Every structure is written in C-alpha cells, then in structure tokens.
Amino acid sequence: MIRIGVYGLGKISHRxxxxxxxxxxxxxxxxxxxxLEKANAFKKEYSAEKAYDDYEQMLHDQNLDMIYIxxxxYLHAKHIQMALKNFKHVIxxxxxxxxxKELDECFDYAKKQNCFLMEAHKTVFTPLNQKLFEMISNGEIGQVKSIDAQYATRLTESISEWHFNQAGAGCMFDIGVYPICYANRMANSKIKQVFRLKDEALIEYENGCVAHIATSWDVSMENTSHIYGTKGSITCKNFWKNIVALINENRMIVSQKSDFTGEIEHACACVEKGLIESPVMSRMASLEILKVIGV
Ligand SMILES: NC(=O)c1ccc[n+]([C@@H]2O[C@H](COP(=O)([O-])OP(=O)(O)OC[C@H]3O[C@@H](n4cnc5c(N)ncnc54)[C@H](OP(=O)(O)O)[C@@H]3O)[C@@H](O)[C@H]2O)c1
Known part of the structure; x- marks a missing residue:
C-alpha cells in the first residue's frame, strides 16, 4: 500500500x-x-490518519510515501520540488x-532524488480509455487516421482567480489539456508538427494520424471525441470521464467507481515496481502536451 498525502484542499480535492x-x-x-480547521474536517470526513496545516511539516512525515498535489x-513546480527534496514520490x-523548461527541471530533479514523478492525467487511465487504447492497439478499428476531440465549458460558475492572472492561466491549460492528452494517447505516436490557432490546434503525428483539438471558456461544444480508423470509428461524449463509447454503432460500457482511481492505481503500481517514471504518462508524454500548447 502506498501512503498518500494530499496537498491543497480546494475544489478538485474531494474527487x-x-x-x-x-x-x-x-x-x-x-x-x-x-x-487546520479544513484539514481536520477532511481528515474526519475521509478517515485520513493525519491532518496538517503546513506543507513542510507533512513532507517531514516519515510514514508518507507519495504526495498528490x-x-x-503556477505553484506545481515549487510544490513538486519541495516534495522531491524530502524524497517523496509525486503525482x-x-x-x-x-x-x-520547468517540466524538465522537475523530472531531472526526480531522477536525481530517485523518486517517482507523474502528471495526473486521469483521462489516459479511465477504465474506458484504457480499454479503447487496447482495442485500437489490437487493430480493431484499423489504422487510426483522424481524431477530433473538444472540451469547452462556459464560465458560469466561480473559478479561482489564479486561472486568469498567473502562469498556466487560460482554458488551454485548464481544459484544453484533456483533448490534447487524449489525442496524443489514442494516436500513439510522437508529434511531427502542430498548427495552433487561438484555442484550437491541428496535430500531425509521425505515424500519419491527424488530430483536431478545440477548447473554450466562451462557447459550449459537443465535448465529444471521434476516432476514425480504416476499419471503423469510436465516438465518446465527455471522453475524459465517461464509461460508455460507441464502437461503430455498438455501445460499449465499462464499470468505474471514480474517474481518478485509474491514474492513482497506475502511479502506485509504478512506485511498487521501483519505477521513477510512468511508462504511460512519462516525461515525454507530458512534454508532448506542452508542445501542443506551445510552451
Ligand atoms: N483532473 C481533473 O479533473 C481536475 C479538475 C479540476 C482541477 N484540476 C487541477 O487541480 C488543481 C487545483 O484545482 P482546483 O480547482 O481544486 O483549485 P482551487 O479550488 O483554487 O484549490 C487550490 C488549493 O490549493 C491550495 N493552495 C496552496 N497554495 C495556494 C495559493 N498560494 N493560492 C491558492 N491556493 C493555494 C489551497 O488549498 P487550501 O484551501 O487547502 O489551503 C487551494 O484551495 C489545478 O492544477 C487544476 O488544474 C484537475
């Protein structure tokens, strides 16, 4: 069992x-x-063993294996490096x-400290997307030629200020990364070139596949992914968390308790195997996402 400490008890932390x-x-x-009041409330609600109101203090806890940031x-790199300094694995x-540049510095430091480091892209590890990846790898829809994926949401609810005024702000960093990581994974190839226009991009992969990704905070979109292969296609609404997809016209459904469990089980399995980098969500996979954003 990998003992995890969660840092930052904001909106997403519950999930x-x-x-x-x-x-x-x-x-x-x-x-x-x-x-401390919030930490204690979380400790009680979710039956954690420890509640901290100081990150350094949590990092000194010898019983802790991994930090989930x-x-x-804009604070991730700093918080990753603090955890690595204390020889904690990080997701x-x-x-x-x-x-x-920041990403390379973090992975270089993780290597130096012999600690595991992975970007939490749940999209790549949901039961449905793992199954779809396997089907595509087995050639079930032939050669993948084209991918179209979008994630857009109108900003109707309150979202934290740092989403607007700090490094890593904007919808591409916030939700655009979902269609990017999905397309990169399902194309299963290195990127050859990217054409970026505002919040959309065309990605050409070395294996010849082309993806179109789009994101927005201003308009609603279908929020659906389409993967077109030479022998069939896959369609999935809300592809970053869904349990249902259409393979050609046939409905496929998988079971899932939480859309976050897949990535966590994968990261913990890597640590148990003594790996310092995921073979799936590797440094290279994270760099390829940033390549599409152009940073
Ligand atoms: N994978 C997904 O589906 C998903 C979905 C949404 C967000 N996310 C990601 O999760 C991260 C957090 O997003 P969120 O929506 O939960 O953000 P949030 O509601 O703003 O929460 C961030 C938390 O970070 C802590 N924090 C530490 N230093 C801080 C500082 N200087 N200023 C502000 N907060 C600070 C705070 O925890 P305390 O209040 O406990 O002090 C704060 O509540 C982001 O990187 C976001 O992209 C992922």
Missing amino acids: VIQGILYANNADLYAVCSSS CTPN CEKPMCVSS
Missing part, C-alpha cells in the same frame, strides 16, 4: 480523495491545507508545469 479511497494499492494517509498550476494535477 481526488474519492479516487484514492477506491484504489486497491493506495491509502489516504494525510491531508494538508492552509487551514492539488494546488494552483501532480494537470497541468503539471507551465513550461517545458
């Missing part, structure tokens, strides 16, 4: 913690907030870093 609680190889050991994007919410 991350649910994901940890369902994981078969993870234990919610600690929670850490700027407010849920803080604002960090997307976008892990706001530039390729």
